[in-house]
Amino acid sequence: MQPIISFQHYGFKYKNQSEPTLKEITLDIYPGEKIWIAGPSGSGKSTLAHCINGLIPFTYGGEAAGSLKIAGQNPSDLSIFELSRTVGTILQDQDSQFVGLTVAEDTAFVMENKTMPRQQMKQKVAASLNMVDMLEYIEHSPYELSGGQKQNVSLAGVLSTDADVLLFDEPLANLDPASGRKAMQLIDDIHRESGKTIIIIEHRVEDVLQQAVDRIVLMNEGRIAAMGTPDEILSSGILRSYGLRPPLYVEALEHAGIPIRDVQGLGSPRLLDIPGLKPKLDTWSEQAGVKQERGYSHALLEVSSIKFGYDPMHPVIQDVSLQIGAGEIVALLGNNGAGKSTLSQLITGILKPQSGRIFYDGQDISTWSIRRRGEAIGYVMQNPNRMITQHMIAEEVGLGLKVRGLPAAEIKERVENALKICGLYPFRNWPVSALSYGQKKRLSIASILVLEPKLIILDEPTAGQDYHHYKEFMDFIESLSSRGMGFLLITHDMYLALEYAARAVVLSGGRVIAEDSVTDVLSSPEITEAAHLKETSLSLFAKANGLSSPERFVQAFINEEKKGKGHE
Amino acid sequence: MNRTGSLYVTGNSLFHRLDGAVKLVLFMAWTVMTYMFLDLRVFVLMLIVGITLLVTAGIPFKRMAFLFWLMIIFTVLNGIFILLITPTFGTRLTGTNTPVIPLGYNTINTETLFYVLTLSAKYLTLLPITILCIFTTQPSAFASSLNRIGIPYKIAYAVSIALRYIPDLTEEFRSTLNSMQARGMGISKEDGSIMQRLRNLAAVVVPVLQSALHRIDSVTNAMELRGFGTQKRRTWYNGKDMEPMDWIFAVLGVVLLGVGIWLKVKLLKNFWYPFS
Numbered sequence: 001m002q003p004i005i006s007f008q009h010y011g012f013k014y015k016n017q018s019e020p021t022l023k024e025i026t027l028d029i030y031p032g033e034k035i036w037i038a039g040p041s042g043s044g045k046s047t048l049a050h051c052i053n054g055l056i057p058f059t060y061g062g063e064a065a066g067s068l069k070i071a072g073q074n075p076s077d078l079s080i081f082e083l084s085r086t087v088g089t090i091l092q093d094q095d096s097q098f099v100g101l102t103v104a105e106d107t108a109f110v111m112e113n114k115t116m117p118r119q120q121m122k123q124k125v126a127a128s129l130n131m132v133d134m135l136e137y138i139e140h141s142p143y144e145l146s147g148g149q150k151q152n153v154s155l156a157g158v159l160s161t162d163a164d165v166l167l168f169d170e171p172l173a174n175l176d177p178a179s180g181r182k183a184m185q186l187i188d189d190i191h192r193e194s195g196k197t198i199i200i201i202e203h204r205v206e207d208v209l210q211q212a213v214d215r216i217v218l219m220n221e222g223r224i225a226a227m228g229t230p231d232e233i234l235s236s237g238i239l240r241s242y243g244l245r246p247p248l249y250v251e252a253l254e255h256a257g258i259p260i261r262d263v264q265g266l267g268s269p270r271l272l273d274i275p276g277l278k279p280k281l282d283t284w285s286e287q288a289g290v291k292q293e294r295g296y297s298h299a300l301l302e303v304s305s306i307k308f309g310y311d312p313m314h315p316v317i318q319d320v321s322l323q324i325g326a327g328e329i330v331a332l333l334g335n336n337g338a339g340k341s342t343l344s345q346l347i348t349g350i351l352k353p354q355s356g357r358i359f360y361d362g363q364d365i366s367t368w369s370i371r372r373r374g375e376a377i378g379y380v381m382q383n384p385n386r387m388i389t390q391h392m393i394a395e396e397v398g399l400g401l402k403v404r405g406l407p408a409a410e411i412k413e414r415v416e417n418a419l420k421i422c423g424l425y426p427f428r429n430w431p432v433s434a435l436s437y438g439q440k441k442r443l444s445i446a447s448i449l450v451l452e453p454k455l456i457i458l459d460e461p462t463a464g465q466d467y468h469h470y471k472e473f474m475d476f477i478e479s480l481s482s483r484g485m486g487f488l489l490i491t492h493d494m495y496l497a498l499e500y501a502a503r504a505v506v507l508s509g510g511r512v513i514a515e516d517s518v519t520d521v522l523s524s525p526e527i528t529e530a531a532h533l534k535e536t537s538l539s540l541f542a543k544a545n546g547l548s549s550p551e552r553f554v555q556a557f558i559n560e561e562k563k564g565k566g567h568e
Numbered sequence: 569m570n571r572t573g574s575l576y577v578t579g580n581s582l583f584h585r586l587d588g589a590v591k592l593v594l595f596m597a598w599t600v601m602t603y604m605f606l607d608l609r610v611f612v613l614m615l616i617v618g619i620t621l622l623v624t625a626g627i628p629f630k631r632m633a634f635l636f637w638l639m640i641i642f643t644v645l646n647g648i649f650i651l652l653i654t655p656t657f658g659t660r661l662t663g664t665n666t667p668v669i670p671l672g673y674n675t676i677n678t679e680t681l682f683y684v685l686t687l688s689a690k691y692l693t694l695l696p697i698t699i700l701c702i703f704t705t706q707p708s709a710f711a712s713s714l715n716r717i718g719i720p721y722k723i724a725y726a727v728s729i730a731l732r733y734i735p736d737l738t739e740e741f742r743s744t745l746n747s748m749q750a751r752g753m754g755i756s757k758e759d760g761s762i763m764q765r766l767r768n769l770a771a772v773v774v775p776v777l778q779s780a781l782h783r784i785d786s787v788t789n790a791m792e793l794r795g796f797g798t799q800k801r802r803t804w805y806n807g808k809d810m811e812p813m814d815w816i817f818a819v820l821g822v823v824l825l826g827v828g829i830w831l832k833v834k835l836l837k838n839f840w841y842p843f844s
Contacts, residue, residue, distance in 0.1 A: 110795055389774050
């Protein structure tokens with residue numbers, strides 16, 4: 001059989017860079033295969049995707065070496081449009097991808113550009129939307145859709161082109177766990193029903209492996225580091241050395257000292273054929289799974305039965321109460337639209353509650369201004385680029401102090417302190433643009449820390465970061481919490497909550513539906529379903545292998561992770 | 569503004585069904601008519617026609633209230649200023665002077681009062697047609713009809729794509745402003761002098777602008793990957809063909825404009841003042 005995509009000793013160097021981004025890539029992808037291209041950020045996996053869909057060479061210029069054939073042809077002999085008949089791309093950023101003003105128009109976009117007559121187009125739009133189960137939303141605008149639904153619309157648009165290859169660029173990046181599972185299911189259904197070639201670019205291992213893939217291509221530093229079936233890759237234990245996180249149950253096996261080399265069936269949490277597995281894991285859970293009782297710390301922030309609604313008849317926050325103690329990390333979980341960001345705006349004072357009160361360190365702060373609250377409660381947005389306004393690093397950090405009119409000497413001292421805590425001191429005289437995304441994220445924290453708040457609200461702190469940066473950043477947050485700072489993590493990443501937060505508050509429909517330890521919250525099916533979360537792979541694995549206490553197994557894993565803090 | 573960023577209100581009135589380009593022709597003819605005359609009779613007639621069309625379009629008053637009051641307030645203020653600053657301006661147009669309201673420094677005369685009335689009617693005739701065009705035209709349908717009357721589709725599509733992303737940008741702007749405010753760099757009273765607040769506002773523009781540029785980049789990629797701009801022409805999902813009614817109204821617009829020009833040249837050359 002002829003490969004549909006064939007890289008032979010392929011290399012690529014972007015126009016403005018001195019080093020090639022791709023080196024010596026040799027990869028054949030055959031029609032009907034389902035391939036997953038994995039790798040940490042900067043590994044070249046996005047560049048590889050650009051080579052396949054034609055953004056290289058048509059949008060991003062540079063020098064190529066070796067050969068690349070797509071459906072037997074050299075892409076640079078075609079146009080990006082001709083290429084799009086073979087390769088359909090679903091981009092990571094659903095908002096940029098969704099260019100139409102309605103679902104129907106967005107689905108029709110490719111057909112419009114192909115000058116298809118209107119009658120035929122209308123039929124095809126309806127048929128494609130039907131395939132992804134979005135027909136009833138045909139007249140909706142993008143603002144009425146969730147991230148997962150927008151992605152389905154993009155998929156419908158690509159399906160209408162009859163492209164043989166579907167390329168998914170980080171399809172899970174902006175989805176909550178339940179939507180992510182649905183997306184992987186839909187991709188798998190289309191793969192099985194249509195026999196199209198599927199290529200998925202992702203760095204979230206466990207979520208991709210919810211459905212079977214044929215081959216994993218592991219990228220690192222511009223080269224293919226390894227290639228093989230999920231079993232081969234997982235049992236070789238090499239993922240972590242390439243900045244990827246193995247599924248949690250595989251990590252748990254390693255913690256329990258069970259050799260995983262040549263074990264079959266690691267791709268999903270199921271019954272494994274390892275002699276004596278159950279007693280070994282039970283013993284390990286028994287020993288390591290002791291729940292650590294936390295001592296009581298005084299409440300830094302206390303939200304007491306607040307209520308808020310833009311329209312008083314339909315409150316978006318109802319009777320919400322929660323507490324965050326000094327040195328405590330609390331996760332705020334919930335699906336999109338559950339009221340997470342409204343709640344954080346109420347705490348920071350951007351919105352005013354219609355009833356209920358908020359206390360900081362025992363004082364009622366209802367009358368405090370946004371500015372005054374900002375000195376006590378810091379708010380860090382998801383995207384650091386949205387918070388940075390200055391050119392130089394030290395200036396950015398000092399900005400909040402400067403507008404408060406502090407003497408220059410004190411500003412300097414406090415800025416340097418904050419930079420030291422955030423590990424940015426060596427860069428203090430650099431321009432902001434020289435920092436990586438992860439460093440900018442730290443910078444945005446430094447510019448909040450300098451105001452010396454006791455509590456910080458972090459909005460999706462790890463979104464879009466690979467495992468290495470994720471871990472580095474969260475360990476840093478944890479070290480701050482051990483200095484007595486309180487944190488509220490707004491997230492839909494369950495594992496982030498599981499490993500770092502002592503407690504979780506779960507919002508659904510504007511109400512607190514659970515407030516408990518994260519392990520307990522995630523093991524309750526009613527709560528996880530309402531909040532678009534899912535049961536952790538750890539407890540699924542424990543149940544599949546008949547362990548006596550799945551909860552203890554999960555707890556043992558958390559304890560080991562906390563103890564180990566890194567396999568580096 | 570609704571969340572799609574357009575002001576379109578769904579409906580099925582005559583104006584809803586008319587083609588976007590035809591509406592544009594009518595709007596231009598109407599505007600030219602308005603600016604040609606200074607004759608209350610013409611304006612009253614136009615107002616009656618305009619208001620009838622507006623009422624039949626069935627746009628809820630709540631939706632157009634803002635635009636409506638804005639125009640009314642502007643017209644009233646304009647009238648008051650003319651009366652106060654040039655209380656005898658009407659004399660210059662009619663050559664007569666009939667004083668009525670003493671101001672102390674001068675006296676408002678009937679001629680000026682009538683002139684202000686005519687001028688207000690003139691501005692107000694634009695109100696119903698503007699509201700009609702804005703509220704009954706779907707942006708993408710408008711883009712497709714612009715394309716049909718010969719405007720290149722890349723330019724026509726820009727209208728629709730701008731409307732798509734303006735709400736995203738305003739949302740981004742708002743959230744950046746909020747986070748800045750918490751750092752003490754907001755734009756409310758307590759954040760310092762007017763100058764400082766303006767500087768704070770300017771600082772927020774930087775990241776939002778950068779993010780907009782980044783957004784343009786990824787939207788361009790998304791559009792290119794889906795074949796935008798590769799063909800000489802494109803079809804429109806939301807477009808429609810010109811129907812007899814569209815042709816009738818396009819011709820009607822041009823004919824009325826012709827009649828208007830004839831009237832202006834032959835009969836209603838100047839300011840109409842019935843009391844002289």
